Amino acid sequence: MELDESKPDIKWQALSSTDIREELLSLNTLVKSCYGPHGKLKVIQVKAGCHMTVTTSSRRLIANLPRPHPIVQLLFAAVQAHLQLYSDFGLFACLLTSQLVLDMTNTGLNQMLCSAFVRKACQLCLDHLEKAAACSCRLALDFSHLREVLAVVETLIESKPACILDGKERKELALLMVRVFLRSLPEGGSTAATDGCVIFCCVDGKSASDTHSLDGLLVEAPEICHDVPSTWQWKLTPEGRIKVAVFSTSLAGDSDQFYSVEYKLGRNLSKEQVVVAHIKELMDRLIDDGIGLVSCQKVIHISVKEYLEERGVYALERLSIRYIHGMETLTGGSLISSLHPGNPNCCYGYLNNIEHVVQRDRSYLHLTANGTRVQTLVICNLQEEALEELKVVLDTVHHTLYQLLPDSSAVLVGGGCLETHLATLIRNQMNGKTGEYSKELRCSHAQILTLCAAFTKSLEAVARVTVESHEHQTDSVHGHHWTAGQADNTTTATDADHRCACKLMSHSDVTDVGGDFTDLGYSGDIYSKTSAHGFGNEETRKEVEKDMHVDLQTAKSSAFRLAADTASMILSIGNIIT
Secondary structure (H helix, E strand, O other): OOOOOOOOOEEEEEOOOOHHHHHHHHHHHHHHHHOOOOOOOOEEOOOOOOOOOOEHHHHHHHHHHHOOOOHHHHHHHHHHHHHHHHOOOHHHHHHHHHHHHHHHHOOOOOHHHHHHHHHHHHHHHHHHOOOHHHOOEEOOOOOOOOOHHHHHHHHHHHHHHHHHOHHHHHHHHHHHHHHHEEEEHOHHHHHOOOOEEEEEEEEEOOOOOOOOOEOOOOEOOOOOOOOOEEEEEEEOOOOOOOOOOOOOOOOOOOOOOOEEEEOOOOOOHHHHHHHHHHHHHHHHHHHHHOOEEEEOOOOOOOHHHHHHOOOOOOOEEOOOHHHHHHHHHHHOOEEEOOOOOHHHHOOOEEEEEEEEEEEEEEEEEEEEOOOOEEEEEEEEEEEHHHHHHHHHHHHHHHHHHHHHHOOOOOEEEOHHHHHHHHHHHHHHHHOOOHHHHHHHHHEEEEHHHHHHHHHHHHHHHHHHHHOOOOOOEOOOOOOOEEEEEOOOOOOOOOOOOOOOOOOEHHHHHHOOOOOOOEEEOOOOOOOOOHHOOOOOHHOOOOOOOOOEEEEEEEHHHEEEEEEHHHHHHHHHOOOOOO
């Protein structure tokens, strides 16, 4: 009998195939619809009965979206790597990457030529942004000026409508985040890492205006009944403090740290019992040293917990990576990572007070110490999904504030002004040096202009979805993004009191030097006046002001480079084999 061996189906697809274009177009449409402060919420449910996610955040969106195609998987992997470093601009990277690939393939030109042009244009843009004296979209940020820092924070919070915040709540949260961050910094102006010094605790069912901060650590304690006052008597040192031991190793009896021990087990004896007996001996040493609290990153064996509690020592377990570093910083001790510590005395820390706190029928222990820089931010919101979204946004804000600390920190204008500015720059560069670039890329003048049009179209497409308006224009002096007012359809970009989308430039900043306005997509040389009138000159340089839309330069530039590099890589793909 002959058996038919099943052969795997191998599918070859070119980048220009309909299936791939439809995948990229679907992703592009999805990201556009939830991009910016006017983005529409997305409800994601992978299959019936599963948890539903409501979000516009790139971190939650990418983590929950299915990845049906290798091209989408490649794009998402690149964006997630960026988010791990910067926490922001994931949607921008997704949108620009997909837009570049779609617009470049629409030209019908050789894919390798398109790939090379994207890399070249990207490098021109980044070189331009690094030269502060020649760029009217880059502003130096002074961290000592609260107004400038709040502008960055408010831009981040405003960009996530799923948090369901009004204007007053956004401003209050922005001020609260700056206050919490400053309190978490070490003394002396050091810029040392603040990881683990700001802990987030989420409480649903309360208004976002109830969000507040606490000095110290707020740790959930489900073993304490929330409606009965705690009667635990803490064991104090002669100075009136609580001595603490913080373990990062498991105290559950499952340790494998007895490398050179030979076990001789009887019929009624197990390895777990031997390890637990050793842990109890270690606890006796701690009790003799006056320990009042034993905390553990992992699990503490139930018999060990009972053993400690019988002797007046409280056992706090399952701190996880979320709390363990905050506990170490708060107590001033060191993590005990072994069941065989040579001298545990040098690892002990101290707390001044521990209180039982109840939040929404849940029990917590509030741990405090004098001079601590550990802060707990109690985040509140009425709905579960809005609360989760707010937590992600505030985590991004904290990460961004840390990146603003270096003296060289700078911000880029938002509201689509950066994209229109760079589009104008590339159009002017390519129009003025067509021969030079066509020789470098080994193509014709017409091909350079075609690729330039596709690249600038992609940038302007991103600018268009940043702000909702029926009219999008750019000026001939600074290349900023100007829109008509939504509330009043009679408002135009050229009204005297109108400002650009990022709110940096006013109408007079353009007209006073003879500039004019043109619709986005205009292919003329409108950037030529920028070098003469750009505010890179010291006498015309502007500062970050209240209500201005700005983005962190390091994160935005990294996302821009990532988008261009990923698009370039995708354009260089010949076939996708699945």
